[in-house]
Amino acid sequence: MNVTTMGTGVRRLDGPAKVTGAAMFAADHRPTGTLHAVLVGSPVPAGSLTHLDTTAALAVPGVVAVLGPGDLPRPDPRLDEVSVPPLATRFLPLQDDRICYHGQAVAVVLAGSLQDAEHAATLVRPHIAPAPFVVPADAPVRDATTAEGYAQLMPLTEQVGEPIDPREAPVHVAATYAQPDRHNNPMEPSAIVAEWDGDTLTVTDSVQHVYAVRDTLAAALGLDQEKVLVRSPHTGGGFGAKAFVWPHEIIAAQVAWVMGPGRPVKLVLTRAQMYAMVGYQPAMWHDVALGAAGNGSLITVRHDAVNTTAVTEDYVEFATATALSLYASPSISTSQRVRRGHVNLPTFMRSPLDGPGTWALGSAIDELAHAAGIDPLDLRLINHADTEPATGKPWTSKKLVQAYGEAARRFGWRTRPIGGTVDGQWRIGCGMADATQGQFRFPSQARLVMDRTATVTLEVGFTDIGQGPGTVFPQVAASVLGLRPEQIRVKYGDARLPFAGPTYGSGTTIGVGAAVLDAAQRLRGELARIAGWPADEVSCADGRLRRDGSQRVPFSRTDEDIPFTALMALHGGEVAVEGSFALPGGVPADAGPAEYATRTFGAVFVEVAVDPELGLLRLRRATGVYSAGRIVNERTARSQMIGGIVWGWGMAALEASTFEPALGRWHSQNLAGVALPVNADIPAAIDIAFIDEFDEHAGPLGAKGIGELSATGTAAAVANAVYDAIGVRVRDLPITPQRLLRRG
Amino acid sequence: MNEVSPGHTVRTAVIVNGEQVDLDHDARVTLLDFLRENQGLTGAKKGCNRGECGSCTVLVGGRRANACMVLLAGIDGAEVTTVEGLTVDGELHPMQRAFVDHDAFQCGFCTPGQIMSAVACVAEGHVGDDGEIREWMSGNICRCSAYPQITAAVATAAKEMRS
Numbered sequence: 001m002n003v004t005t006m007g008t009g010v011r012r013l014d015g016p017a018k019v020t021g022a023a024m025f026a027a028d029h030r031p032t033g034t035l036h037a038v039l040v041g042s043p044v045p046a047g048s049l050t051h052l053d054t055t056a057a058l059a060v061p062g063v064v065a066v067l068g069p070g071d072l073p074r075p076d077p078r079l080d081e082v083s084v085p086p087l088a089t090r091f092l093p094l095q096d097d098r099i100c101y102h103g104q105a106v107a108v109v110l111a112g113s114l115q116d117a118e119h120a121a122t123l124v125r126p127h128i129a130p131a132p133f134v135v136p137a138d139a140p141v142r143d144a145t146t147a148e149g150y151a152q153l154m155p156l157t158e159q160v161g162e163p164i165d166p167r168e169a170p171v172h173v174a175a176t177y178a179q180p181d182r183h184n185n186p187m188e189p190s191a192i193v194a195e196w197d198g199d200t201l202t203v204t205d206s207v208q209h210v211y212a213v214r215d216t217l218a219a220a221l222g223l224d225q226e227k228v229l230v231r232s233p234h235t236g237g238g239f240g241a242k243a244f245v246w247p248h249e250i251i252a253a254q255v256a257w258v259m260g261p262g263r264p265v266k267l268v269l270t271r272a273q274m275y276a277m278v279g280y281q282p283a284m285w286h287d288v289a290l291g292a293a294g295n296g297s298l299i300t301v302r303h304d305a306v307n308t309t310a311v312t313e314d315y316v317e318f319a320t321a322t323a324l325s326l327y328a329s330p331s332i333s334t335s336q337r338v339r340r341g342h343v344n345l346p347t348f349m350r351s352p353l354d355g356p357g358t359w360a361l362g363s364a365i366d367e368l369a370h371a372a373g374i375d376p377l378d379l380r381l382i383n384h385a386d387t388e389p390a391t392g393k394p395w396t397s398k399k400l401v402q403a404y405g406e407a408a409r410r411f412g413w414r415t416r417p418i419g420g421t422v423d424g425q426w427r428i429g430c431g432m433a434d435a436t437q438g439q440f441r442f443p444s445q446a447r448l449v450m451d452r453t454a455t456v457t458l459e460v461g462f463t464d465i466g467q468g469p470g471t472v473f474p475q476v477a478a479s480v481l482g483l484r485p486e487q488i489r490v491k492y493g494d495a496r497l498p499f500a501g502p503t504y505g506s507g508t509t510i511g512v513g514a515a516v517l518d519a520a521q522r523l524r525g526e527l528a529r530i531a532g533w534p535a536d537e538v539s540c541a542d543g544r545l546r547r548d549g550s551q552r553v554p555f556s557r558t559d560e561d562i563p564f565t566a567l568m569a570l571h572g573g574e575v576a577v578e579g580s581f582a583l584p585g586g587v588p589a590d591a592g593p594a595e596y597a598t599r600t601f602g603a604v605f606v607e608v609a610v611d612p613e614l615g616l617l618r619l620r621r622a623t624g625v626y627s628a629g630r631i632v633n634e635r636t637a638r639s640q641m642i643g644g645i646v647w648g649w650g651m652a653a654l655e656a657s658t659f660e661p662a663l664g665r666w667h668s669q670n671l672a673g674v675a676l677p678v679n680a681d682i683p684a685a686i687d688i689a690f691i692d693e694f695d696e697h698a699g700p701l702g703a704k705g706i707g708e709l710s711a712t713g714t715a716a717a718v719a720n721a722v723y724d725a726i727g728v729r730v731r732d733l734p735i736t737p738q739r740l741l742r743r744g
Numbered sequence: 745m746n747e748v749s750p751g752h753t754v755r756t757a758v759i760v761n762g763e764q765v766d767l768d769h770d771a772r773v774t775l776l777d778f779l780r781e782n783q784g785l786t787g788a789k790k791g792c793n794r795g796e797c798g799s800c801t802v803l804v805g806g807r808r809a810n811a812c813m814v815l816l817a818g819i820d821g822a823e824v825t826t827v828e829g830l831t832v833d834g835e836l837h838p839m840q841r842a843f844v845d846h847d848a849f850q851c852g853f854c855t856p857g858q859i860m861s862a863v864a865c866v867a868e869g870h871v872g873d874d875g876e877i878r879e880w881m882s883g884n885i886c887r888c889s890a891y892p893q894i895t896a897a898v899a900t901a902a903k904e905m906r907s
Contacts, residue, residue: 009847011844011847012844014852015843015844015849016836016840016844018849019827019836019840019843019852019855020787020828020831020836020840021786021826021827021856024786025789027786027789030781030784060750061751114781115770115772115773116750116751119772185887186851186853186887187789187791187797187851187854187885187886187887187888188789188791188851188853189790189791234851234852235851236789236791236851236852236853236854237850237851237887268790271792271794271796464851465850465851466849466851466852466888467850635847636847636850639847639850639888642889642890642891642892642893643889644889646889670792670796671791671797671885672794672796677889677891678882679877679878679879679882679886679891679894679895680878680882681891682878682891682892683892684874684892684895684896686892
């Protein structure tokens with residue numbers, strides 16, 4: 001393969017569109033006759049709606065309709081056949097009188113102007129017979145139901161080897177690590193424009209997978225799939241909040257159906273509604289116990305995780321995945337349980353599973369290192385998992401030891417002052433932790449078309465949520481076709497295009513990338529066929545097809561070559577090929593090839609400063625080195641890893657959504673009362689590197705997913721650095737001044 | 745004081761990206777909704793609609809403002825510049841170019857606001873060093889978290905804009 005365009009830092013092809021305002025997001029669409037829809041949320045977390053007083057709202061000039069329960073069509077029974085996920089939740093508001101969480105939609109106001117709709121929404125009076133509600137964090141811990149949904153995604157309990165009481169080990173630690181609810185808060189609130197034309201529904205949506213929206217809306221409305229057109233030109237970040245199909249998307253389509261053709265309905269969630277109408281990462285409590293021999297070698301790992309969920313259904317945050325995968329141990333015991341309360345349903349948030357898992361385990365292993373008197377990095381090397389601990393399967397590829405070494409070298413770990421140094425009022429500390437993330441693979445297809453002028457167009461319906469697919473996939477095709485990436489047009493974000501796997505689970509590059517690679521190789525083969533040359537004796541460069549010389553030295557002087565344009569003239573029409581990436585057994589998703597364990601790894605080192613008098617915590621620098629397979633574009637990959645470390649900093653030091661127990665609602669439903677990292681929080685010194693790696697088993701591209709890997713590990717590294725700085729072990733996130741001042 | 749009822753119409757004249765716009769409008773319309781819904785200038789984004797995120801940042805009279813917090817009726821006679829107005833004859837503004845060069849965005853949703861804020865940040869003289877840029881660019885949240893690259897882009901463009 002031509003490597004000139006692979007791995008290098010190709011600039012984002014959509015850069016000019018994104019810096020000029022030309023890039024279109026869902027809410028930027030304004031079809032003629034648009035009605036603005038504004039949701040009215042329940043002011044209480046539990047009860048039943050007895051009456052919806054719409055009189056004042058309907059009296060507002062410009063208001064077209066106020067719709068409540070009973071005004072929207074019932075979902076077609078086919079919706080029952082759509083699994084959860086990708087349907088985010090089976091509980092669909094506006095279908096009956098049940099109130100299960102604060103902010104749950106109880107009415108929709110429609111008006112020609114946003115101002116009229118917003119004003120009228122404040123005048124809708126829902127009469128609700130309130131019922132007692134349960135604060136999720138106070139609910140009893142219980143087993144999750146495995147009847148359907150998220151609890152089915154992985155086993156709820158695991159026992160590897162024989163159970164061993166950690167307290168019987170020569171060195172042991174046990175503690176509870178907690179983390180708060182956190183909201184994804186992408187900058188773009190979820191938005192959808194739904195429009196009927198006859199029996200065809202067109203939606204422009206802000207999502208991470210257009211095909212799930214198509215299939216779910218088709219089922220909910222009883223339509224054939226081809227009668228639902230879904231577009232998502234650009235998505236303004238998702239981080240999981242737009243991965244699955246949430247009720248507001250179904251509601252918007254239903255409302256548009258009620259309004260009829262020629263009245264497109266635009267529903268843009270407010271920032272406050274982003275706290276109620278889509279998911280978030282639930283609060284968790286991790287009981288972790290580790291037992292080791294005197295030399296630090298683990299004998300047993302125990303991780304019992306509990307997360308909050310809704311009364312409507314169980315969401316399980318499988319944080320114990322990390323305990324089953326990261327460190328070698330003959331005995332591993334895990335369990336996952338839930339607390340159910342009156343709150344909207346949580347969901348996957350960057351980074352699910354291993355984000356919480358690395359926080360808990362990455363803290364516990366640091367405590368074990370101190371208990372055993374072993375350097376935290378050495379303890380990790382001692383317990384390196386050469387095969388997957390839970391199964392004994394070989395890894396598809398793993399260069400974590402090299403990542404440890406390179407990260408330690410770049411950071412200066414071996415020469416750091418231990419136990420904190422002083423810089424003015426600041427105490428400086430260093431900490432490290434593992435980054436790791438399980439992998440998901442999704443089947444994908446891709447079409448490449450070379451037209452009469454030899455212009456190449458890539459067609460595949462992935463969504464752009466910012467990670468760079470509009471650049472990376474043209475790169476993949478360009479590398480085979482000997483073109484520059486910018487010479488390849490790309491059509492995406494439309495469910496009419498060849499099927500792309502979702503943009504979540506870090507699964508885009510493995511699946512879509514492999515399909516694009518296959519399509520590009522097929523197109524090259526077609527060009528060879530037109531030229532009358534064997535497909536395995538050709539290569540492409542500079543817009544020409546070449547037949548390699550007898551010495552098989554590419555582009556030797558004995559080569560013959562033909563310009564693509566001449567080939568297309570010879571062919572007399574366009575050439576279109578389909579590439580695909582299929583999973584063994586034709587399954588819709590897997591976690592890698594069955595005979596292997598597939599994961600990404602990395603090492604994160606941070607230096608923090610703590611002011612023990614004021615309880616202030618600052619990030620001074622960070623180094624992350626990753627073993628993540630082949631990196632297709634170092635530039636966009638580096639940006640993702642920096643972003644992930646910032647997410648980790650937010651998890652470590654800032655982010656928490658407080659559930660107000662007296663009112664039964666999120667206390668702050670905005671971006672002011674919930675702290676998020678801003679520019680001033682983040683130093684320039686975030687150092688990123690990738691270990692040179694090609695994972696031949698994960699997929700033909702040799703790449704794996706990195707978007708979630710990036711946000712794992714950092715929270716533990718920060719807590720470990722705080723301990724190094726001031727000797728205080730903080731086990732509750734975020735590490736706020738209060739927690740530092742009360743010393744944990 | 746006269747009471748303004750919902751839907752009350754007022755007349756406002758503004759200059760948007762160099763073009764005079766006179767219109768009768770609902771008194772409740774914010775500058776952001778005017779730009780997006782009336783003018784079709786959708787570069788400025790609505791991330792929170794309460795002045796917390798900076799995605800809607802535009803220049804009003806040369807100063808950066810959260811367009812969601814500005815009532816159109818309150819800026820009669822003002823000059824408004826949006827991200828669409830930065831590009832001259834298809835040529836990217838140095839700040840736009842620097843954002844591309846430094847890979848200072850991912851999803852691109854906050855980017856128009858970041859860029860408008862950055863242009864004002866340079867004009868204000870708050871670009872003495874990286875620390876000052878970080879502080880004065882902290883009204884614009886980037887959840888993709890391209891902060892180091894944004895800081896580098898502002899520093900680079902500032903040099904070019906001041907030379």
